[in-house]
Each structure stands twice: as structure tokens, then as C-alpha cells.
Amino acid sequence: MSAPKTQVVHVSCPSMDYDVHVGAGILSEVGAITRESCGGGRCCVISETNVAPLYLERVSQSLAKAGYEVSSLVFEAGEKSKNVRTLSWLLEGLAERGLTRDDCVAALGGGVAGDIAGLSAAMYLRGIKVVQVPTSLLAMVDSSVGGKVAIDLEAGKNLAGAFWQPRAVVADVTCLHSLSHELLTDSCGEVIKHAVLADDALLEELCARPLNGGDAAELDDAHLVDVVARNVSIKRDVVDADEQEHGVRQTLNLGHTIGHGIEAASDFALGHGSCVAAGLCCMLRACVALGWTDPALAQRVERCVEAHGLPTDTQEDHQTLMSYMTHDKKRHGDSMNVVVARGAEDVVVRRVSLDELARIVELGCGTKE
Ligand SMILES: NC(=O)c1ccc[n+]([C@@H]2O[C@H](COP(=O)([O-])OP(=O)(O)OC[C@H]3O[C@@H](n4cnc5c(N)ncnc54)[C@H](O)[C@@H]3O)[C@@H](O)[C@H]2O)c1
Ligand SMILES: O=C(O)C(=O)C[C@@H](O)[C@H](O)[C@H](O)COP(=O)(O)O
Ligand SMILES: [Zn+2]
Secondary structure, three states: OOOOOOOEEEEEEEEEEEEEEEEEOOOHHHHHHHHHHHHHOOEEEEEEOOOOOHHHHHHHHHHOOOEEEEEEEEEEOOHOOOOOOHHHHHHHHHHHHOOOOOOOOEEEEOHHHHHHHHHHHHHHHOOOOEEEEEEOOOHHHOOOOEEEEEEEEEEEEEEEEEEEOOOOEEHHHHHHHHHHHHHHHHHHHHHHHHHHHHHHHHHHOOOOOOOOOOOOOOOOOHHHHHHHHHHHHHHHHHHHHOOOOOHHHHHHOOOOHHHHHHHHHHOOOOOHHHHHHHHHHHHHHHHHHOOOOOOOHHHHHHHHHOOOHHHHHHHHOOHHHHHHHOOOOOOEEEEEEEEEEOOOOOEEEEEEEEHHHHHHHHHOOOOOO
């Protein structure tokens, strides 16, 4: 069977215009796409210990073929590496390799690699070019697009970062064949979030045919290209309208206020997408109880989350969740912006006091023993 046609989604936000290439077997085009979007020179590929053995050589060869002097930096895989120590090691590594402002970084991996490599590129020499090469479904549909780059602090998720748009994104869906079923499942949390935000037909499709229905190795590339490109378009529309999250971009945080709390409270034992799915369901339950949300939507989302084998709740206690949640970037003094899905494709930002937020957590998250 021939490879599905590559889809190109164009992002046009105030600080940058770039293309997101979504295709099957396009890892070999990373070099040419990087050359076209960044120019020549040196390229340092930043990746991690799970992804590098699978894809670093192919990407490096493609870059070398396009004329780059290629180097690499590989850090220990996992969310626990998304911290200031790894960031410092990466920055020193870029300096040791003599990269200049004419050179670039390729971020190869899931959201962790994309976030920390993107932040390294944003900081090194006050900013060099970066191309995102996402390899997890989550990174393809979400983290590689839109320019949020960050590390975690002890106090919580993504608490130090920047907005630093890539020059290009190359999403090769054949990389998803090497994901375990568990990792594929985790990524589906953000896909469901996007469906609730802006694609009710996708929510229906996901309920009827969960994306993780089969084995990752048997995924249908044409279907994946379609789903990834639809998700990227949803995110693109929001980022183009509000790059720096002063307004509508906050809606992309649907499920994250509680989700980030669950993730940090688990000490990152739970994946980001699973926490977003649980945070989304908790928030919907609370919002139904408060009369803010159509109960039918909450039921449909819970069914879809369950159908993917993702969690719909948390056993973390309310105080612990609140202690992480109050560091959220949507906080303003004694109040917080929360993202409320009133119905399908009808999502708003609402200001609540911290007391109201605590009530939301109590209403939405499971009763503790
Ligand atoms: N910047 C943003 O806009 C944004 C959006 C969403 C999530 N995020 C961040 O992204 C991170 C979550 O992303 P993630 O789920 O990709 O995490 P991740 O990068 O840790 O990847 C998940 C796991 O999959 C492995 N992996 C990745 N690609 C693989 C492949 N093709 N084959 C086999 N294994 C592979 C990784 O090594 C890791 O073990 C979180 O830190 C989250 O905060 C950022
Ligand atoms: O791109 C955005 O904007 C998002 O909110 C996407 C989220 O899925 C992502 O997890 C993001 O990193 C969360 O941002 P944060 O500002 O709450 O850390
Ligand atoms: Zn997220």
C-alpha cells in the first residue's frame, strides 16, 4: 500500500510563520525541511534515551545529507528529566559544540524532549532556531505546535519556560508504531481534549473507534495522518488567535488545572495525557454539579475516556491537589481562571476564588476513604 499523502498545516502567529508536516515515512525529510526553514550550518539533535536508539541515526543522516554538521545530546528519558539540571547540561552541551546563532536544534522525541529542547533553544545565545520532530502521539497532536516550552520545578509542572515557536514541525506517524499500548493510550487524553474543544464529530468517532483500539504496531497510517492533522489544525486556530495565552489560548488548558495537580501529586508516575483525561472528567463532574455544564456532554466524555482505558478520577486528596493547583499560571492573586466546557465545542474561561476552586475539587474528584 502506498504512503498516505503528507498534510501540511500552516501556523501563522505573531512571532512566527511555519509549517507542520504530517505524513508517513517523512523522517527522511527532516534535513531538507530544516534546511529550508532554518538555513545551513550546524544542527544539534536533542533527544532522550528511549527515542534516540530508534530514530536518531535516521534523523542525523537526513540532516547530514542536507549539508548539516550534525551533533547530538541525549538525556535520560522521562518527565523527571524535565528539570533545571537537564536544562543546564543541555545548554553547556550546546556551548561545547560551538553552536552559533546561525545554527539550530532539532528536538527529537515526545513532549518531554520537545519542551526541554525547545527551552534550551529559546535560552541559548538568547535564542536559536528549533525544529520539532515529535515521536509520541501527544507530541504530534499538541506539544510540538504552538511554542510553549518549559521545565518543571519542585512546586509543579511547567513553572519555568518561554514561548518559542519552532521553524518547522515534522510529524512522521510511522514513529508511533514503536509506542507501547500504554504510551499510545496516554497520548489519547489530549486528543479527547481537542475533540471536546472544537471537533464534536471527532469525539463521536473516538467513542465508536478508540484510537488505541488495536496494537500500536498495527496502526493505520492514513487514519493517523488524518487524526493528527485535524488536531494540529484545532490547536493552530487557537495559537494563531492568541499566541501568548492572554485569552482564548487558556481554553487549551481544559482538564489541566486539576490534571497538572494529579500529575505532580503522583510524582510523575502517571503520564500527562492520563492526568489530563482524569482532570477533564473531574472538572466536568464538578461543573455539572454547579449547573455550568450540559450533563450529556459530561457523560459522553466519560464514556470516551473509559473506552480508551484512561482514568476518569483520582484518589489524590483534595489538599494535596490544591497545593499544586494554586501554582497554576492561570492564577491571579486570590482567584484562578478555570476552563469550563459548557457543551460540545462550547468552552469558556471563568474566574473563581480559591475557595470556589477547592469546592470544585471536592465536587469533581472522588470521595476519599
Ligand atoms: N508544550 C506544550 O504545548 C505541551 C503540550 C502537551 C504536553 N506537554 C508536555 O509533554 C510531556 C508529555 O509528552 P509525552 O507523553 O510525549 O511524554 P514523553 O516525552 O515522556 O514520552 C512518553 C514516553 O514515550 C516514549 N516515546 C516517545 N516516542 C516514542 C516512540 N516513537 N517509540 C517508543 N517510545 C517513545 C518516551 O521515551 C517516554 O518514555 C509533558 O511534559 C507535558 O507537560 C507540553
Ligand atoms: O498549548 C497550550 O497552550 C496548552 O495549554 C497545551 C497543553 O496541553 C500543555 O500541556 C501545556 O504545556 C500546558 O501549559 P501550561 O501553561 O499550563 O503549563
Ligand atoms: Zn497538556
